[in-house]
Amino acid sequence: MATSTVENYLKHMLLLSEGGEELVSMGALAEALAVVPGTVTTMVKALADSGHVEHRPRQGVRLTPAGRRVALNVLRKHRLVECFLVNVLKMDWAAVDTEAEQLEHAISDEVLDRLDALLGHPETDPHGDPIPSRQGKLDSQVYATLATCVVEKPLRIIRITDQSAEFLLFVEQNGLLPGESVRVTERNLASGLVTAKKTAGRPLALSLAAAGKILIQPAR
Template sequence: MATIAVENYLKHVLLLSEGGDDLVSMGELAAALAVVPGTATTMVKALATEGLVSHRPRYGVRLTAEGRRVALGVLRRHRIIETFLVEVLKMDWTEVHAEAELLEHAISDTVLDRLDALLGHPATDPHGDPIPTRLGKLDSQVYATLATCGIDKPLRIVRVTEQSGEFLQFAEQHGLRPGAKARVTERNLAASLLTLKMDRDRTVTLSLSAAGHILVAPVK
């Protein structure tokens, strides 16, 4: 039985390895978990002897098949709980992340399956993040971001990959939520800024780094 700490380590290794590089560094991992690097090293070594990760000392860590299975379970719980909090309890999508962080380690499979059914087996959570299936399949579709997409093409926001309350509240305030329509009108690399037009001609300006967290798909 994985402890809460173990579940969190595995979840964060999964999330950090999503974005490309194969091995997750101790630095990244320690920062994500808000522990000191030495703690991450110690824990990773323990996880490695349990067969949940493989550790290449001095280079980084990666999930084993078993570790990935556990991590996907945690992620599934997290995202179903977030969806429940928004859809049923009508909480704000900008504030449910922290709540789900707590509950994801305490909910049983029975309760989770009931929630999933109540919600109609959703494919994504309120941020647009894909929900792993019971069988451990995770949709890995790659989207463009506002920082990388074409200019003046009609777009639909599909996902916002940032959990911080401030960022999400900023996004919500300007209508940058999953499902919203948008169009990039100008991208200024020198100033690292980007301008876009939302519904009803609302204009929004944001930094390229922020834009990188907003995933979009072309509107057919």
């Protein structure tokens, strides 16, 4: 059985490789796991021995199919737990990531399945992040963002790709939740500012960095 430390390493590799093909750098992994780089090197070598990853010294690391399977299962637990916490326990959007971080390592596959059924087999969590299927399929569609979309076109918000409580709180307070309709009225590369406007709302200014974390689609 993988320890919860191992599960975390694998999960973060999956998240950092956005789909699983590219090499993940040791530095990025260390950053994501809040650990010094030397620790990552040590751990990655152990994970290579157990067949979960392929380690290219001085270049990076990549999940093997076995490692990817474990990572997807953990991610599925994480996101389904988030759904449960928000939809059933009515918890706060911004707080559930931290909670799920613990629970993802404690719930069994049996509980996972029943939770999935209870929630009606959702396809995304409350932030719009796709939930891997039982079979390990993960929607890896690449969306445009408020930082990259066409100006003045009507858009629908699909997903928020920053789980920090502050950012989620900001998003919530300005009604930029997944499902909402918006359009970008202005984008200025020089000042790094994007102005967005909800159908019936006042214009809202945000940085390019922030805008890039809000994924969108052309409205229906």
